[in-house]
Amino acid sequence: MKRIVFLLLICCTFLSTATVFSQVSDANIAPYAEPKDYEIGGIKVSGAEFSDENAIIAISGLKIGDKIRIPGPEISKAMKALWKLRLYTDIQIYQEKTVGEVVFLEIVVQERPRLSRHSFKGAKKSRHDDINERIDRYLLKGAIVTESTKINAKTAIEDYYKEKGYLDASVSVKEIPDEKSINAIRLEFEIDKKERIKIKDITFSGNENVNDKKLRKKLEGTKRKRRLFNASKLIKADYESDKDNIVSYYNSIGFRDALVAGDSIWRNEKGQLMMHIDINEGNRYYFGDIAWKGNSIYETERLATVLGIKNGDVYNQELLETRLRFSPDGRDVSTLYMDNGYLFFQVDPIEVAINEDSINLEIRIFEGPQATIDKVLITGNDRTHEHVIRRELRTKPGQKFSRSDIIRSQREIISLGYFNPEALGINTPVNPQRGTVDIEYQVEEKPSDQLELSAGWGGAGRGVIGTLGVTFNNFSLRNIFDRSTWSPLPQGDGQKLSVRAQTNGRFFQSYNLSFTEPWLGGKKPNSFTVAGYYTRLTNGLTKNDASFRSLDIKSFSLGLGTRLKFPDDNFISNTTLNIQTLTLNDWSTGDFSEIDGTPVTSGAYNNFSIKQTISRSSVSDPIFPRSGSRITLSGQFTLPYSKLFNRDKVYEGLSAQERFKWLEYHKWRFTAEWYSQIAGKLVVRAAAKIGMIGYYNQEIGLSPFERFVLGGDGLSNQQTGLLGYDILALRGYEVPELAASNNGGAAAFDKFTVELRYPLSLNPNATIYVLAFAEGGNSWLRFKDINPFDLRRSTGLGLRVFLPMFGTLGFDYGIGFDKPNLTSANRWSDFGKFSIVLGFEPE
Secondary structure, eight states: OOOHHHHHHHHHHHHHHHHSSSSSGGGOOOOSOOOEEEEEEEEEEESSSSOHHHHHHHHOOTTTTTTESSSSSHHHHHHHHHTTOOOEEEEEEEEEETTTTEEEEEEEEEEEEEEEEEESSSSSSSHHHHHHHHTTTTTTTTOOOOOHHHHHHHHHHHHHHHHHHTTTTTTEEEEEOTTTTTEEEEEEEEOOOOOOOOOOEEEEEEOOOHHHHHHHHHHHHHHHHOSSTOOOOHHHHHHHHHHHHHHHHHHTTTOOOOOOEEEEEEOOOSSSSEEEEEEEEEOEEEEEEEEEEOOSSSSSSHHHHOOOOOSSSSOOHHHHHHHOOOOTSSSHHHHHHHHHTTTEEEEEEEEEETTTEEEEEEEEEEEEOEEEEEEEEOOOSSSHHHHHHHHHHOOHHHSSSOOHHHHHHHHHHHHHSSGGGGGOOOOOEEEEETEEEEEEEEOOOOOOOEEEEEEESSSSOOOEEEEEEEEEEEEOSSTTOOOGGSSBBOOOSOOOEEEEEHHHHSEEEEEEEEEEESSTTTSEEEEEEEEEEEEEEEESTTTTTTTOOOOOOEEEEEEEEEEESSSSSSSEEEEEEEEEEEEEESSSSSSOTTTTTOOOEEEEEEEEEEEEEEEEEEEEESSSSSSSEOOOOOEOOOOOOOHHOTTOOOOOTTTTHHHSSBOOOOEEEEEEEEEEEEEEEEEEEEEEEEEEESSSSSTTTTSSOOOOEEOOSTTTTHHHHHHHEEOOOTOOGGGGGGGHTTTTOEEEEEEEEEEEEEEEETTTEEEEEEEEEEEEEEEEESSSGGOOOOOEEEEEEEEEEEEETTTEEEEEEEEESSSOOTTTTTTTTTEEEEEEEESSSOO
C-alpha cells in the first residue's frame, strides 16, 4: 500500500511540473524522462500590465546566455522567486521554441488585482478619518492587495476599537471587483464593534502599606467604572505604564524593591472586565549617611543644603534624582553648577552600603571645566527681525554657560507673543576641545495681529453701533516707507500700533490711537507709549436745538516703562502722564454722581494725573499660562489743588462744576494672579483684585469720575469705561444687582477668583480651553461701609477660544448665590447669567 501511494505522488509531481513547463506547440513537449541542457537565447514576459518586465526577468534569476537543464532546478528556482513577491495569482514558464541547443522562454503571469478604493460599513462617519489614519499605511491606492494587506488593515481597525473599549469588536473584509477600472477591486470593511467592555473592578493583594484607593489613583489610564462620565476601558499600553506608576509610587515612599508580582484579567458572567494586581512591597528603606566626593568648587555643606535630604528621611529615588539633576524650581545640584558655567558637570549617586533598612550613599561629582558660550543662533524668524529676539535673550556670546539663563530666555521669547510656544526648540551643541557651547533657538512664527469688527444694538432709538479696530503687535515704524516690508503694514520690530473707531453716527463716536516702542533707543528695555482718544456722546439732536445734550471726553497720555534689576529683573516700573478733559452739556443720564448722589450734568472738568505702576510677571505663555504669577500695584495721583492754591476757599454750597473743575484724588489698584499646573494639563488660576479711590479734601469729597463699576461681563458696559470708570466683570451678576456700582460708581471694591482650566487645543492658530470658576466680589460707595468679607458669590463654567486675528472669544455661564430680592418664584429664571467675551479678557 505504501508503495502504491509513493508511486501516485511521483506521478502527480511529474504531471504538475509538466503543466508548469511546456511548449506552446504541442508537438514539442519536453521529454521529462530525458533531461537536456540548453542555452537561453531569449526571455519574454506576458501578462504584466503594471509590473516592470525587466524586473520580473531579473528577479527570476534567468539570464540570456545561461546554461540550464530542462527539466531542472533553474526553472523551479525562478518560479519560487517570483511567487515570493506575492504579486501574482498565477505564474507559468513556457518553452516558446528551441533552435538546436538554444531555448527561448516565456514567463506568463497573472497579476493580483489592485486597490482602487475602500469603504466602511458599521462605523460612524465621525470615526472614518481616525480609522483611515490607522490603515493608510497598509492601503495604498493602486497597490497590490494581498492577504497580508487585508489582515493588517483588519487588525488595525480592531485595535482602534479595542482602544475605545470595544474589546469584542470584529471586522470582516470583502473584495468587490471595481467595474470602473481594469484588474481593480475595492475593499469593504464591515465593522461590528459590539458592546463597550468596561472595567467592573480592580483589586489588589500584597499591599499592606498602601490602601487600594491610593493605588487605583496611580492607574491614570486604567479606571474602573464608578461615575456617569468616568471613562473605563482597557488599553494594554496604558495598563503597562500604570503598573510602572504603581512601582514608582512605592519607590517614592521608601519601598525600593517593590514590584508587581503578577496580574490577572478575566471577564465576569456579565462580560465585564475584572482585574487583580498582586504586589510585592518588599522592605521600606531610609536614607543613611550621604558622603560627597569630587567637589572642589562648592563646600559639602552647601551641596547638602541644596540636596535637602537628611539621614533618616524615607528613601526616595525620584526625589534624589530631582535634587541632583533637575528640579523645576531650580533647587538642584546640577543647576548650581551649570549656572556657574560647568556644562560638563556630572553627578552619580552610588549605593555603597545597606545596613538593615538604611542605605548609605556616596555622591560622586565630576565638575569639569567651565564652558563659555561661543555662538547664539536664531532660526525660523521669517517675519520678526533678529534683534527683536536677541535683545530678550539672557545668553550672550562670551558669557559663562547658565541653564537658568536659557530657561529665562525661553520664557522671554514666548512672552513676546510672536512665536508658537509648543514649537520652540533649543539646541546646545558642545565643543569639548575648546570648552565652548553654541546655543540655537528655533522659533516658529505665528499670527499676532488682531482685527476687531463688530456691531451691536445701542439701545432704543440709538440704532446699531459699529466697531472697527486693528492692532499690529509686531509693527515696524522705521520701515514704513519700505513697501517690501508691508504685510499688510511694515512689521518685525516688535512695536505695537493700535487704531480703533466706534460709532453709530449722531449718538456716539469714539476714536482711539496708541503706539508703543518696547525698547526706546534700542539698547535698554525702556518702553515708550503715546496714546490718545476722543469720545463724544449726544442725545441725537443738532447743536442748534435747545434740547441738545452732549458729553465730550478728550484724553492724551505719555508712558515710560523700564525693567528693574531689584529685587529681580522680573519687575517693571511704568510711569504714565494722563491729560484728560470732560465737557458735559446738560448730560442728565446719571452716569456721574457726587458722594451725596446728586448727578453731575454740566460743566468742564480737568483730569490731570500721574500713574505709577510696579509689576512683576514670571508667566511664560501669555495666552494659556501654566505656571508663574503676575502681581501689579498701581497708584494714580492728581495734585491736591485745593491744598496748594485755594486753602481759604469755602466749598460748601458750591456747584459740582466749581468744586470739581480740577479733579483731585488718589487712586490705588492691586492685582495678583497665580498659575500652577496641578495634574496633567489641568491648570489652576487664583486671582485677587482690590481697588479704592480717595480724596485730599473732605470738603470737596469724592471725585464723581475715576470710580469703579463692578458687575456684568465687562463688555456690555464698556461705554461706561470711556466715561472715566474702571470696569470689572463679576460673572453671574449684572451691574444693577450691586448697589454701589449702580449708584454712580463705587469708591472701593474687591474681587477674588479661583479657576480650573483645561486646554482642548494649544495650537497657536486656535488656542481653546474650558474652565470652571468660583468667584466673589463686592463694591462700596463709602469707605465706612467697606467689608472685605461681604462678598457676592458665584460659580460657573466657561469656554475660551484665542484666535490671533480676533483675540479672545468665549462665554461664561455664572450662577450668583447672593442676589438681592431673590425669591423662590424667580430663583431659577434669574439665578444664572451668560457673559460674552469678545476681543479681550475682561478684568
